[in-house]
Amino acid sequence: MNKKFSRKALRETGQGYTFMFPALIVLGLFIIGPIFYTIFLSFHKVQLLGNATFDFVAFDNFKRILEDTRAKIALWNTFKYVVIVVPCQTFLALILAATLNAGLKGQTFFRIVYFLPTLTSSAVLTLIFMWMYNKDGLINNILDFIGLPTYNFLGDPAIALNAIMFMNIWSTAPFFMVIYLAALQDIPESLYEAAKLDGANVLQRFWKITVPNLRPVTSFVVIMGIIGTFQLFDQSYIFSAGSGGPDNSTLTVVLLVYQYAFKTLGTMGYAAALAFLLAFVILVATLLQRKFSKEESLY
Template sequence: MSPALIIIGLFVVAPILYAVFLSLNKVELIGASSFEFRGLDNYAKVALDDRALIALKNTAFYVVIVVPVQTLLALVLAASLNAGMKGEKFFRIVYFLPTLTSSAVLTLIFMWMYNQNGLINKFLEFLHLPTYNWIGDPDVALIAIMIMNIWATAPFYMVIYLAALQDVPESYYEAAELDGANAFQKFRHITVPHLRPVTSFVVIMGLIGTFQLFDQSYIFSGGSGGPNNSTLTVVLLIYQYAFKTLGTMGYATALAFMLALIILAATLLQRKFSKEETLY
């Protein structure tokens, strides 16, 4: 076990312990390193930091919208592909293509599409619908990122659901059909209950991924979190404090630990609720 323990100690335990040390100090790592012990001041400072509160609000709004929508969309896509429709293999490939695309490349493509004279606004004009300044308007910038990420991540979870659907006994559907159940009733009373453990896994993975939103927000805003802090997320704020502002590495580490605790709490709550549901 020694090789594994050494690797875990060097690359997991030691960085965590060092991060704890940094979070309790005012740290300057550029040039001559300096440390000034602050205790829990870095953690208390979060409540007084307006940008931290804005980032937390944006991240929470993003999580609350994206996780349920991408989970439901993935389930519906998987169920439709599992129903034996024509061209099933072709649609599986087409649906999964967004997941194979680099996140940075995907963001740049959508930024081109979101341009005021881009493809999406042209399509909206064709339908005689209102157009938007997707990148420059604070009211819609975060929503634009949500749409992009739902489109990109739902196919990944769709594949997980497709694998799980293979384990649902076909005899259940046949019995329900003999009892006069329609397609929606079979989906609601057979498919969804049998996929609860998988749904729990998908939601937990979605929570972890959405709370850690960084690259799309960084590229969209050029690293600023704009316009008007509308795309500022907690991880982007941590990056700004850690590498863009002098003397705030300790505070950035404290923010990172608080984000980890929030993710842990959200994950445990989801697991608790999913276990309660399986009792019925």
């Protein structure tokens, strides 16, 4: 009996891995393989032109990060971007979801309208906002019309990164709004009815029932936000034409990795070290968020 059962289990296991094999090939070629190759490159000085050479340099690439002024600027810009964008987009998504779930007239129409930015290409959105941020663009024309000072959004180092932050908060919040909307449907209506009977107002029901019961979803939204914001690249690249300017104010870690990997000769290994460091920072930030967040709902 045990022998027959073992054969059956072995056959089922083999069938399972057979069906998984195509996915495992793709996973290995495009995810696991590049990860290990990046780790390999980070410990070498790489020359890819002509006869490719890989000179082992141990931890020299990682030591170089500590001495690289632009790397420190990129890390600071990325950290500042994450700290501001993640809470703002999470809060905005929650408020939008709660508002659209309140039974207002035309809420289906507004759900569609709010979600449209998510369906638009990031590059297209960036180009639209660049037109709006231009010295003679829509925003400055409105500010000038109402008598307020205008700004050089694209050329002022003190404003450029903030302009990208605003654009990304506006464009990413609707995606997380839909996730919150789905979660709001699972909160029992009886909780709100009981709170109404106890005399709780709208804000009290929101803070005492809605927010606590959305803890697992909020944890997921924050984790996804952290991962996404740490990898900021395309908006910064388009805004600055790949330079990270003005004055390195929009330089991010991923953009710096791109510059060292594809714009500077002989620094592919250093770019791999930066990429490895970024992956480690994202992993630590995600683990810390999971450790200190309460993911249990109240029902």
